[in-house]
Amino acid sequence: MIYAEVIGDPISHSKSPAIHGFWLKALGIEAEYRAAHVKPDGLAAYFAARKADPDWRGCNITIPHKQAALDLVEDRGGVRASIGAINTVIREGDALIGTNTDAGGFYTPIAGLDLQGRDVVVIGAGGAARAILFALSRLDVARVTILNRNVLKAAALLSSFGLKGDAVPLGAPLPPAALLVNASALGMQGQPPLAIDLSPLPDDAVVYDIVYAPLETELLAQARDRELDTVDGLDMLIGQAALAFELFFGAEPPRDRDEELRAILTS
Numbered sequence: 001m002i003y004a005e006v007i008g009d010p011i012s013h014s015k016s017p018a019i020h021g022f023w024l025k026a027l028g029i030e031a032e033y034r035a036a037h038v039k040p041d042g043l044a045a046y047f048a049a050r051k052a053d054p055d056w057r058g059c060n061i062t063i064p065h066k067q068a069a070l071d072l073v074e075d076r077g078g079v080r081a082s083i084g085a086i087n088t089v090i091r092e093g094d095a096l097i098g099t100n101t102d103a104g105g106f107y108t109p110i111a112g113l114d115l116q117g118r119d120v121v122v123i124g125a126g127g128a129a130r131a132i133l134f135a136l137s138r139l140d141v142a143r144v145t146i147l148n149r150n151v152l153k154a155a156a157l158l159s160s161f162g163l164k165g166d167a168v169p170l171g172a173p174l175p176p177a178a179l180l181v182n183a184s185a186l187g188m189q190g191q192p193p194l195a196i197d198l199s200p201l202p203d204d205a206v207v208y209d210i211v212y213a214p215l216e217t218e219l220l221a222q223a224r225d226r227e228l229d230t231v232d233g234l235d236m237l238i239g240q241a242a243l244a245f246e247l248f249f250g251a252e253p254p255r256d257r258d259e260e261l262r263a264i265l266t267s
C-alpha cells in the first residue's frame with residue numbers, strides 16, 4: 001500500500017497522522033500516513049531506504065530535521081536561499097525533492113485579508129517566523145515590526161527578506177498594525193506566557209497565534225475580549241498539511257470538513 005510519513009525526534013506528539021488519516025478515510029484513498037521516529041544520526045539512512053521503496057510517496061519533517069534534511073534532497077524551488085528549511089519531501093521519479101508548505105499554510109487562513117500597504121507585527125524570529133516573513137514578503141505589506149528576545153536575530157531576518165520595519169525587544173509597545181502574528185514559543189504548553197498589551201491595535205486588526213498547544217492561548221482570549229478577529233494555530237497546521245497532502249496523494253483534501261477535523265484534533 002502506498003504511504004507517506006511524518007518524521008521527527010520526538011514524534012509521538014505529532015498531529016499530522018490524525019490530519020492526513022482523516023482526509024485519506026474521507027476520500028476513500030487506499031493509503032497510509034504514519035509517524036516515524038527518526039533520530040538525527042539516522043536521517044541519511046532514512047532517506048536512502050525510503051528512496052528505494054516504491055510505495056513511499058514522501059514525508060513531512062518536523063523538529064529537529066527541518067534544516068538538516070535540506071542537505072539530503074534536491075532543492076529545486078530554492079528553499080535554502082529563502083525560508084532555509086523544509087517541512088516536506090516528495091518523490092519525483094528517482095529524485096527526492098524538498099519543499100516548504102508552512103508559508104502557504106500560514107497564508108491560507110488570511111488569504112481574504114488585504115494587507116497591501118498595511119503594517120504587520122510578528123513576535124518571534126525562529127523557524128516558523130522565517131516561513132511567515134517569506135509569505136509577508138510576497139504580500140506587499142508596508143512595515144513589519146518583529147518583537148523578539150534576540151533582537152539581532154530579528155533584524156537579520158527582516159533584512160534577509162528585504163522587508164522594511166524594525167526589530168525590537170519583547171515588551172516594546174505595539175505599533176497600530178493590521179495583523180499581529182505570534183510566531184514565538186511563548187504561550188505554548190511548558191513555555192512562559194506572552195505578556196502583551198493589545199490596546200494600540202486598531203479595531204479591524206487580526207490576531208493570529210500559530211501556537212496550537214494549547215489552542216486557546218491567552219493572546220487569542222485577550223484579542224477576543226477586544227472583539228478582534230482571530231486565527232488559531234490549527235488553521236495553519238491544517239493549511240500546511242493540506243498542501244503536503246496534495247503533493248503526496250494527488251488529491252485535494254475535503255476542507256469543507258475542517259470543523260469535524262478540528263473536533264478530532266482537539267478531543
Ligand code: NAP
Pocket residue numbers: 102105123124125126127128129148149150151153170183184185186188191192210211212233234236237238240
Ligand atoms: P524556534 O525556531 O525554536 O523559535 C522559537 C522562538 O520563540 C524564537 O523567536 C525564540 O526567541 C522564542 N522563544 C522561545 N523561548 C522563549 C522564551 N522563554 N522567552 C522569549 N522568547 C522565547 O521554534 P519554531 O519552530 O519557530 O516554533 C515556534 C512556535 O510556533 C512553537 O510554538 C511551534 O509549535 C509553533 N508552530 C506552529 C506551526 C503551525 O502550523 N501552527 C508551525 C510551526 C511552528 P529567540 O530567537 O530569542 O531565541
